[in-house]
Amino acid sequence: MCSRWLAVYSLLALAGLPLAQAATRPRYGGVLRVEIRENIESVDPPDSGTGLADLMGAFSITRWEAGLRATYAADNNAPGGRPFVDAVEVRMGRPLRDQSIDLEVGKADVIELGAGESRRGAAGRKIWMSAPVRIVALVFGPRVEDARIREGLALAVDRTAILNVLLQRQGEISGALLPQWISGYAFLFQPAADLGRARTLIAAAPPGARNLSLGVEDGGLRAMADRVALNARDAGLTVTTAPQGNAGDVRLVDAQVASSDPARALAGIAAALGLIVPARMENAEAVYNAERAVLEGFRVVPLFHLPDVYGAGPRVRGAAGISPLGQWKFGNVWLEGDRP
Amino acid sequence: MIAAVKGWHAVLAAVWILVPARAWAADDVAGAARELAAKTALFTGAGATISASYRNLSSLGPVQLEQARAGYEAALRQMGMRLGDGGTVEAQISLSENGSQYLLIADLRKGDDRQVAMVEIARWKGGPGAKPTDSAAWIERKVVWEQEEQVLDAAFPGDAMVLLAPSGVGIYAKHGEQWELRQVLSISSSRPWPRDLRGHLSFQGATFRAFLPGVTCGGATEPEPRMECHAGEYPWSVESAGGAGMSAYFAPGRNYFDGRLSIENPAIHNGPPFYSAAATGDPRQPVWLLALVNGKAQVVDGGFNVLAEIPGWGSDVASIETRCGKGNQVLATQPSDAGDTDAVQSYIWKDRSMAAATPAAIFPGPVTALWARGGSAVAVARDLETGKYVVYVLTVACGL
Numbered sequence: 001m002c003s004r005w006l007a008v009y010s011l012l013a014l015a016g017l018p019l020a021q022a023a024t025r026p027r028y029g030g031v032l033r034v035e036i037r038e039n040i041e042s043v044d045p046p047d048s049g050t051g052l053a054d055l056m057g058a059f060s061i062t063r064w065e066a067g068l069r070a071t072y073a074a075d076n077n078a079p080g081g082r083p084f085v086d087a088v089e090v091r092m093g094r095p096l097r098d099q100s101i102d103l104e105v106g107k108a109d110v111i112e113l114g115a116g117e118s119r120r121g122a123a124g125r126k127i128w129m130s131a132p133v134r135i136v137a138l139v140f141g142p143r144v145e146d147a148r149i150r151e152g153l154a155l156a157v158d159r160t161a162i163l164n165v166l167l168q169r170q171g172e173i174s175g176a177l178l179p180q181w182i183s184g185y186a187f188l189f190q191p192a193a194d195l196g197r198a199r200t201l202i203a204a205a206p207p208g209a210r211n212l213s214l215g216v217e218d219g220g221l222r223a224m225a226d227r228v229a230l231n232a233r234d235a236g237l238t239v240t241t242a243p244q245g246n247a248g249d250v251r252l253v254d255a256q257v258a259s260s261d262p263a264r265a266l267a268g269i270a271a272a273l274g275l276i277v278p279a280r281m282e283n284a285e286a287v288y289n290a291e292r293a294v295l296e297g298f299r300v301v302p303l304f305h306l307p308d309v310y311g312a313g314p315r316v317r318g319a320a321g322i323s324p325l326g327q328w329k330f331g332n333v334w335l336e337g338d339r340p
Numbered sequence: 341m342i343a344a345v346k347g348w349h350a351v352l353a354a355v356w357i358l359v360p361a362r363a364w365a366a367d368d369v370a371g372a373a374r375e376l377a378a379k380t381a382l383f384t385g386a387g388a389t390i391s392a393s394y395r396n397l398s399s400l401g402p403v404q405l406e407q408a409r410a411g412y413e414a415a416l417r418q419m420g421m422r423l424g425d426g427g428t429v430e431a432q433i434s435l436s437e438n439g440s441q442y443l444l445i446a447d448l449r450k451g452d453d454r455q456v457a458m459v460e461i462a463r464w465k466g467g468p469g470a471k472p473t474d475s476a477a478w479i480e481r482k483v484v485w486e487q488e489e490q491v492l493d494a495a496f497p498g499d500a501m502v503l504l505a506p507s508g509v510g511i512y513a514k515h516g517e518q519w520e521l522r523q524v525l526s527i528s529s530s531r532p533w534p535r536d537l538r539g540h541l542s543f544q545g546a547t548f549r550a551f552l553p554g555v556t557c558g559g560a561t562e563p564e565p566r567m568e569c570h571a572g573e574y575p576w577s578v579e580s581a582g583g584a585g586m587s588a589y590f591a592p593g594r595n596y597f598d599g600r601l602s603i604e605n606p607a608i609h610n611g612p613p614f615y616s617a618a619a620t621g622d623p624r625q626p627v628w629l630l631a632l633v634n635g636k637a638q639v640v641d642g643g644f645n646v647l648a649e650i651p652g653w654g655s656d657v658a659s660i661e662t663r664c665g666k667g668n669q670v671l672a673t674q675p676s677d678a679g680d681t682d683a684v685q686s687y688i689w690k691d692r693s694m695a696a697a698t699p700a701a702i703f704p705g706p707v708t709a710l711w712a713r714g715g716s717a718v719a720v721a722r723d724l725e726t727g728k729y730v731v732y733v734l735t736v737a738c739g740l
Contacts (some may be wrong), residue, residue, distance in 0.1 A: 025615050026595060050351065078699075081533055184443040185443065260439045260440070288456060320679070
């Protein structure tokens with residue numbers, strides 16, 4: 001499992017270095033048109049995280065319209081050499097369906113793909129898939145004090161059905177925060193599904209504790225939240241999905257792994273999920289112990305590790321435009337048909 | 341004395357010996373297995389009977405798993421533990437890995453107690469050897485070198501091998517069947533190298549010139565290796581087979597020649613930008629093939645009149661002298677992308693078109709450099725499996 005990812009991404013691991021390109025040499029010029037779902041409303045363009053911030057270094061921002069669009073121009077003195085494209089134009093707030101249409105009709109070069117879309121390949125379309133870098137988890141708020149409720153819900157979720165149906169087998173079931181390819185020990189946290197035990201645990205809890213609201217931060221996870229609520233009901237919990245923007249007693253969250261270093265990756269996920277891990281974790285065993293401590297008590301219940309998936313249009317050429325961590329590496333791609 | 345060290349003392353003594361003072365990765369699987377056994381002993385206590393099972397979750401092979409098993413069990417026995425079914429302690433040993441290390445992990449259970457111990461193993465370098473040459477190919481490929489750093493060009497003056505890389509010129513001498521590094525002459529640039537960096541070596545006897553975008557170096561391999569580099573825009577010698585010579589200006593910060601070129605005389609012709617050039621046909625009156633940036637290959641005569649345009653070739657062409665047929669042939673890469681395998685095929689100028697002279701020779705990744713060397717050519721391919729740059733010497737075996 002781990003070796004598969006490592007094999008697929010062994011070349012991408014060199015993504016920080018300028019790789020020599022192909023027998024058809026890259027061409028310079030053109031504007032790479034990218035679409036994303038996220039509305040980034042900040043006053044300034046983001047300088048950290050995955051996505052737009054990854055462009056800095058190879059490109060510099062020339063236009064920023066918060067929540068709408070951003071334009072980045074190639075930097076002639078970029079480390080690793082000037083990117084092949086002249087500019088990257090990013091349109092924000094584009095629903096996945098609209099992105100797909102734009103790619104199809106040639107209005108976009110790079111789009112995000114939802115679960116299952118990578119299997120519907122259009123002619124000439126490329127798929128860029130990262131390693132599993134997004135953790136989807138349930139995070140309980142302080143109101144859910146009864147550990148039996150938390151463990152009961154963890155045991156009730158039918159991860160296999162969600163992976164097969166909603167995620168179209170794109171991703172991995174996991175009981176760990178860090179994916180196996182990063183930690184090497186994720187297999188030690190085997191997720192258990194045991195509806196019988198879930199019912200027993202929940203039945204033993206006071207009736208008042210058996211009503212929960214489930215908050216969903218990302219609209220893309222709403223179908224999964226509905227499924228979790230359904231599984232919970234089978235185990236004796238009454239779970240209602242909270243309206244968008246409402247935190248809920250338990251949240252279904254999606255956090256990005258930002259480093260391939262296990263200690264840094266765990267610290268990053270912990271920070272994103274509001275968990276506490278030791279500031280220093282010197283070796284793999286220390287990282288494992290920190291992760292185990294966080295998972296004990298079922299305050300956070302990992303469900304899946306998902307990849308970032310992008311579709312690239314037929315005129316996009318060159319090496320994959322994303323790293324194993326899903327970082328944008330658009331300096332390495334070039335556009336067919338544009339001339340210097 | 342030894343007999344007196346029993347029970348817990350034995351365990352502690354062994355742990356003292358087997359666990360390194362600092363928490364860094366073990367050098368090999370056997371060392372890691374000993375260290376893991378010491379950690380296991382701290383959990384089990386002295387004289388425990390351990391039921392151990394093993395599994396491999398890594399890309400390492402069964403040999404390494406067996407090394408782990410043998411090392412782990414030997415160390416446990418050394419510490420006075422017993423191994424066997426139905427033991428009081430269950431140890432599930434996993435050989436795993438992450439992006440930077442291999443891990444040897446013990447999932448230990450004694451009744452309701454569970455503890456996980458793990459030891460890191462440094463990833464060792466070195467991939468599989470060079471791919472065997474394809475003996476059935478008409479283009480014969482001989483692997484002469486492979487390395488992690490990109491190779492821009494290679495030449496073989498006298499008994500030496502000279503490699504041009506982004507960091508400098510490496511001069512190698514042959515000892516038996518092995519090339520051994522004699523000296524590295526460093527090259528630096530005030531600006532970052534372009535992506536898809538290209539470079540070329542031009543030799544006359546033991547003296548050479550190394551061309552890179554915006555930097556030209558002059559030097560010699562004998563008697564002592566030396567080299568001096570200058571920043572600036574100098575025309576590259578784009579040598580060809582049969583003595584025909586072309587000079588062309590390389591576009592600074594790019595991966596192509598800007599179109600200014602001269603053939604055998606100082607007058608500069610302005611043409612379309614191109615990636616590579618090769619002479620073919622009668623060596624006394626060659627025609628030139630230019631792999632243009634627009635994806636087409638253009639055949640021109642000495643007066644730069646366009647004789648033909650050929651679509652569907654790759655970006656690199658090189659002349660090669662052969663003993664088959666009349667005139668020189670042209671080796672050309674195929675159109676492909678950075679993640680694809682590649683192929684080189686030989687063509688000959690015949691009846692005002694380029695006719696295939698050999699079947700295509702397949703390479704394990706994109707050909708990143710192709711330069712003429714008289715009766716042979718040098719090709720560099722980036723092996724998609726290992727990520728290494730493999731240097732090939734190509735000759736055309738014409739089957740006559």
